[in-house]
Amino acid sequence: MPNSEEKVDTYGSSGCWKGLVAYTAPGVFWGGTAAISAIGSVGVRSEQVFDFANMKSQWFYVNTYGLTSSAGLNFTDYYGVILGINNTDTTANVYK
Numbered sequence: 691m692p693n694s695e696e697k698v699d700t701y702g703s704s705g706c707w708k709g710l711v712a713y714t715a716p717g718v719f720w721g722g723t724a725a726i727s728a729i730g731s732v733g734v735r736s737e738q739v740f741d742f743a744n745m746k747s748q749w750f751y752v753n754t755y756g757l758t759s760s761a762g763l764n765f766t767d768y769y770g771v772i773l774g775i776n777n778t779d780t781t782a783n784v785y786k
Contacts, residue, residue, distance in 0.1 A: 714776045715743035720769035721750075727758040743777035 718740050725733030733754040740747040775781070 712776060712778050713743065714774045715741075717741045717743070717772040717775045717781075718769065719772060720767070722765065722767040723754075725754065725764040726762075727764070728761045729757065731756045731758045733764070739772070739781055741775050741781045743775045744781065746781060748781045 719737050721735060721737030723733055723735040725731050731754070735752045735754060737750045737752075738747055739750065
């Protein structure tokens, strides 16, 4: 059932809605970081987000720069759950 505050073109009755019904759903993300450091560090991070509200995935890339007191290589992978992605917006706008 649509929320009364949301402006979507939906009509019908319980169990028989027509049009876009706004809702939220979870999503998941996973990604990795690779960095090299000496006095400064340079890295690249990439994440893929899968949005269960729209059933789409999208890649995000971020370059990182910083100062460090150690030297070396770093590789990290991670994953997580996102709560509250809505189906009326794009993944890029929701996951910033």
